[in-house]
Amino acid sequence: xxxxxxxxxxxxxxxxxxxxxxxxxxxxxxxxxxxxxxxxxxxxxxxxxxxxxxxxxxxxxxxxxxxxxxxxxxxxxxxxxxxxxxxxxxxxxxxxxxxxxxxxxxxxxxxxxxxxxxxxxxxxxxxxxxxxxxxxxxxxxxxxxxxxxxxxxxxxxxxxxxxxxx
Numbered sequence: 001x002x003x004x005x006x007x008x009x010x011x012x013x014x015x016x017x018x019x020x021x022x023x024x025x026x027x028x029x030x031x032x033x034x035x036x037x038x039x040x041x042x043x044x045x046x047x048x049x050x051x052x053x054x055x056x057x058x059x060x061x062x063x064x065x066x067x068x069x070x071x072x073x074x075x076x077x078x079x080x081x082x083x084x085x086x087x088x089x090x091x092x093x094x095x096x097x098x099x100x101x102x103x104x105x106x107x108x109x110x111x112x113x114x115x116x117x118x119x120x121x122x123x124x125x126x127x128x129x130x131x132x133x134x135x136x137x138x139x140x141x142x143x144x145x146x147x148x149x150x151x152x153x154x155x156x157x158x159x160x161x162x163x164x165x166x
Contacts, residue, residue: 008092009162023081027074034070038063089113089120093158095151099126112155118142120159122152 041060093112098104107127114120122144123136138145142160144152 004094005092005158005162012090019081027077031067031070031074034063034067038067086117087115090116091118091120091159091162093155093160093162095155095158097151100128102129108151110149110151110155112139112152112159114139114142114156114159118160122148122156124149124152 038060041056041063044056091112091114093110093114095110096106097108097110098106099108108125110122110124112120112122118139118141120139121136122139123134125132125134137148139156142156144156148156
């Protein structure tokens with residue numbers, strides 16, 4: 001049986017890596033190219049390259065203002081992304097178990113879905129030969145809101161462990 005916690009952590013890691021790559025290609029790389037170009041013009045100005053110094057200084061001031069606008073926009077977007085990352089469900093804990101001795105195959109389960117702060121839900125599905133019952137309750141800072149089963153506590157602990165690995 002594959003370990004779903006490892007798959008969930010791997011998927012979260014790959015998603016974050018992909019988002020970082022896209023952010024680098026869309027925001028950081030063009031900004032660095034612009035900064036290199038401005039630094040080259042500055043070097044020409046300081047080194048006595050061709051063109052009027054006042055024209056170059058005016059152009060550099062304009063480009064500096066443009067660069068600051070870009071930096072403010074990137075900083076604002078980074079703050080938005082950090083806010084989203086704080087609330088995403090990145091901590092997952094999953095425990096299968098036998099709720100009753102007369103049923104086999106570990107058909108009952110507890111599933112904890114939490115964000116990095118440990119806030120979210122724990123869901124418990126109890127299978128019996130007659131029916132299946134599903135319960136859920138909130139979790140705050142990796143602590144359940146009410147009394148929970150041993151399996152639910154293990155699922156929360158697994159989710160907490162997956163947050164330290166991310």
